[in-house]
Amino acid sequence: MNWFQAVVIGASAGGIKALSTVLSALPKEFPLPIIIVQHLYPHSSSRLAQILQKQSHLKIKEADEKEVIKNSVIYIAPPNYHLLIEEDRTFSLSVEGPVNYSRPSVDVLFETAALAYKSRLIGMILTGANNDGNFGVKQIKRRGGYLIIQDPETAEADSMPKAAIAAAKVNKILPIKQIGPYLLQLVNRSKKGPNI
Amino acid sequence: MDDIDNQNLELQLMLEAIHLKYGYDFRNYAKASVKRRIQHRMTKEKMANFSEMQHKLLYDVSFFERLLLDLSINVTEMFRDPTFYMALRKFVIPELRKHPFIKIWHAGCSTGEEVYSMAILLKEEGLYDQTQIYATDMNEVALKKAKDGIFDIGKLKQYTKNYQKSGGQSAFSDYYSAHYEHVVVDKSLKKNILFSDHNLATDGVFGEMNLILCRNVLIYFNRDLQNRVVGLFYDSLCPDGILCLGSKESLSFSKYTNAFDDVVKEEKIYRRLDSELI
Numbered sequence: 001m002n003w004f005q006a007v008v009i010g011a012s013a014g015g016i017k018a019l020s021t022v023l024s025a026l027p028k029e030f031p032l033p034i035i036i037v038q039h040l041y042p043h044s045s046s047r048l049a050q051i052l053q054k055q056s057h058l059k060i061k062e063a064d065e066k067e068v069i070k071n072s073v074i075y076i077a078p079p080n081y082h083l084l085i086e087e088d089r090t091f092s093l094s095v096e097g098p099v100n101y102s103r104p105s106v107d108v109l110f111e112t113a114a115l116a117y118k119s120r121l122i123g124m125i126l127t128g129a130n131n132d133g134n135f136g137v138k139q140i141k142r143r144g145g146y147l148i149i150q151d152p153e154t155a156e157a158d159s160m161p162k163a164a165i166a167a168a169k170v171n172k173i174l175p176i177k178q179i180g181p182y183l184l185q186l187v188n189r190s191k192k193g194p195n196i
Numbered sequence: 197m198d199d200i201d202n203q204n205l206e207l208q209l210m211l212e213a214i215h216l217k218y219g220y221d222f223r224n225y226a227k228a229s230v231k232r233r234i235q236h237r238m239t240k241e242k243m244a245n246f247s248e249m250q251h252k253l254l255y256d257v258s259f260f261e262r263l264l265l266d267l268s269i270n271v272t273e274m275f276r277d278p279t280f281y282m283a284l285r286k287f288v289i290p291e292l293r294k295h296p297f298i299k300i301w302h303a304g305c306s307t308g309e310e311v312y313s314m315a316i317l318l319k320e321e322g323l324y325d326q327t328q329i330y331a332t333d334m335n336e337v338a339l340k341k342a343k344d345g346i347f348d349i350g351k352l353k354q355y356t357k358n359y360q361k362s363g364g365q366s367a368f369s370d371y372y373s374a375h376y377e378h379v380v381v382d383k384s385l386k387k388n389i390l391f392s393d394h395n396l397a398t399d400g401v402f403g404e405m406n407l408i409l410c411r412n413v414l415i416y417f418n419r420d421l422q423n424r425v426v427g428l429f430y431d432s433l434c435p436d437g438i439l440c441l442g443s444k445e446s447l448s449f450s451k452y453t454n455a456f457d458d459v460v461k462e463e464k465i466y467r468r469l470d471s472e473l474i
Contacts, residue, residue: 092229
């Protein structure tokens with residue numbers, strides 16, 4: 001059993017490249033679900049899963065409403081919908097208005113994930129040119145979750161990781177290339193218990 | 197018990213209280229979104245917990261009305277998902293044409309943008325005059341806006357783009373008059389639309405519809421309520437009637453999955469099958 005039960009990731013401008021780097025470092029037996037909000041133009045088609053699939057050993061799919069969240073699967077928020085996690089670990093979707101000018105919004109995912117997974121959650125903020133995720137990282141921290149933020153120096157757009165670092169006491173700030181390997185190590189190490 | 201458990205308990209009590217006092221039933225809504233919206237209202241009102249909020253909403257109707265607005269999502273646009281309207285023109289309109297008189301139900305019509313989109317489409321296809329559209333929502337404020345047919349001018353550019361992409365046959369500007377900050381939809385679009393109050397969680401069947409549209413409403417319901425509502429639609433459709441859901445909704449996991457057939461699978465357009473077949 002792993003201490004951690006899920007990973008949530010928020011990314012915006014420059015995110016597709018950053019996500020590719022992180023996800024390509026993970027083996028297909030990576031034991032947790034990974035749930036991603038990447039900001040997109042609202043009317044873009046949903047090819048993100050296909051694009052990222054090329055870089056990943058894990059199965060990647062767009063999250064469906066009421067879908068049961070499974071280990072070793074990467075889920076992407078569909079364009080123009082908010083993605084929420086229910087406490088029974090299924091997905092919900094919503095078309096309520098944009099949050100931080102964004103739909104999907106990182107805050108909405110993180111906020112609901114924090115309630116569903118409490119301290120068993122790893123939250124990650126990558127590159128981005130806004131401050132979506134700011135409220136979400138605070139909620140993850142409040143419930144005892146673990147935060148990994150991309151080193152703003154290595155981010156294509158640094159305001160989102162910078163804002164996250166300012167908003168909450170984060171556990172780890174890492175250059176983009178080291179995030180995947182570190183995540184793997186962290187999750188494997190956590191099999192022994194919460195002493196991390 | 198930690199504070200999350202307490203909060204869930206308080207939430208359950210509060211939804212029960214809302215139902216008992218005001219008749220609105222949110223008990224079978226998907227929890228995460230309801231909780232999130234109530235929590236944000238609580239923060240805005242500087243309240244300590246849901247119990248404090250429950251007290252206020254029982255004794256202060258105007259506060260409940262504000263909360264009701266938070267809880268009913270009223271985000272929509274004209275010709276939302278243009279490929280859906282394209283599919284309507286191509287695959288559903290020919291079916292409707294077979295009937296001398298057409299009845300359409302827009303369930304959860306919100307502020308009416310998609311109802312007027314439908315009216316435009318029917319007009320262009322020469323079917324509007326033989327159609328009665330019933331547009332319903334549980335939220336009276338939204339319904340009033342829908343009836344008025346007045347929209348924010350800032351959205352016009354997106355609507356025009358959607359309309360063109362959806363296979364629109366004339367100039368979008370034919371259907372509205374523009375004022376300084378808003379646009380008013382053309383009167384001729386309104387004449388066969390009946391707006392009325394209907395709550396999918398608590399109200400009953402609307403009879404003999406040829407087409408029912410209910411897009412991005414079911415996503416807010418839990419499985420039980422989804423099943424109830426799809427059953428309501430089944431009973432409200434005439435034989436071979438068409439049901440349209442939102443782009444991320446489907447009947448695949450519903451109790452009624454075998455009661456409908458795909459018309460356009462990727463656009464979530466379904467046809468009611470005969471009851472003997474279920």
